[in-house]
Amino acid sequence: QKEVEQNSGPLSVPEGAIASLNCTYSDRGSQSFFWYRQYSGKSPELIMFIYSNGDKEDGRFTAQLNKASQYVSLLIRDSQPSDSATYLCAVNDFNKFYFGSGTKLNVKP
Amino acid sequence: DAGVIQSPRHEVTEMGQEVTLRCKPISGHDYLFWYRQTMMRGLELLIYFNNNVPIDDSGMPEDRFSAKMPNASFSTLKIQPSEPRDSAVYFCASSPVGGVKNIQYFGAGTRLSVL
Numbered sequence: 001q002k003e004v005e006q007n008s009g010p011l012s013v014p015e016g017a018i019a020s021l022n023c024t025y026s027d028r029g030s031q032s033f034f035w036y037r038q039y040s041g042k043s044p045e046l047i048m049f050i051y052s053n054g055d056k057e058d059g060r061f062t063a064q065l066n067k068a069s070q071y072v073s074l075l076i077r078d079s080q081p082s083d084s085a086t087y088l089c090a091v092n093d094f095n096k097f098y099f100g101s102g103t104k105l106n107v108k109p
Numbered sequence: 110d111a112g113v114i115q116s117p118r119h120e121v122t123e124m125g126q127e128v129t130l131r132c133k134p135i136s137g138h139d140y141l142f143w144y145r146q147t148m149m150r151g152l153e154l155l156i157y158f159n160n161n162v163p164i165d166d167s168g169m170p171e172d173r174f175s176a177k178m179p180n181a182s183f184s185t186l187k188i189q190p191s192e193p194r195d196s197a198v199y200f201c202a203s204s205p206v207g208g209v210k211n212i213q214y215f216g217a218g219t220r221l222s223v224l
Binding site (some may be wrong): 031032034036042043044045046049051088092094095096097098099100101102 | 121140151152154157159164165191207209211212213216224
């Protein structure tokens with residue numbers, strides 16, 4: 001069984017701060033990694049994906065991947081109240097996505 | 110594109126009844142996935158199809174669950190007979206490609222309540 005671990009939170013940050021979300025995975029052979037955002041009662045929405053070690057930036061979002069440590073993170077700069085949601089980390093293993101349980105983020109105005 | 114379309118959005122049924130959930134993937138997407146989400150178990154993959162062919166159904170919980178994809182634009186997930194423990198949100202997702210660059214887009218989901 002592939003394991004994807006996330007701190008359930010809630011993670012509370014003030015508006016304008018940087019939110020840091022973390023994820024570890026068990027399968028060293030995993031090759032692609034995803035962050036989804038899920039608002040309460042809604043479906044998962046793709047935020048970012050990353051394949052290679054290092055950082056990938058898209059607007060206020062930065063995904064970081066360290067395959068040696070089996071660690072993926074998502075940084076959200078200038079956090080807004082609208083970023084308040086559950087963030088799901090997913091690992092792709094031959095087309096099968098394994099999801100973490102999600103980290104709930106609260107951005108306080 | 111309208112995205113992945115699921116129906117119904119909500120389904121309430123009684124234990125023992127047959128339930129059919131429907132999904133229309135994004136046009137041109139060759140992969141279709143069915144997931145179930147519960148508070149206890151999170152988001153779990155049930156089954157996925159490639160070019161209408163079931164590839165991996167190891168996540169289907171038991172024989173009461175079945176899924177079909179008769180053509181590239183339609184898939185069903187059927188539960189017969191339904192049980193209260195099947196209550197969950199069921200998501201369908203599709204992807205244009207497989208492998209490392211498999212990127213999945215989710216439908217709005219069907220919230221199933223079995224009484």
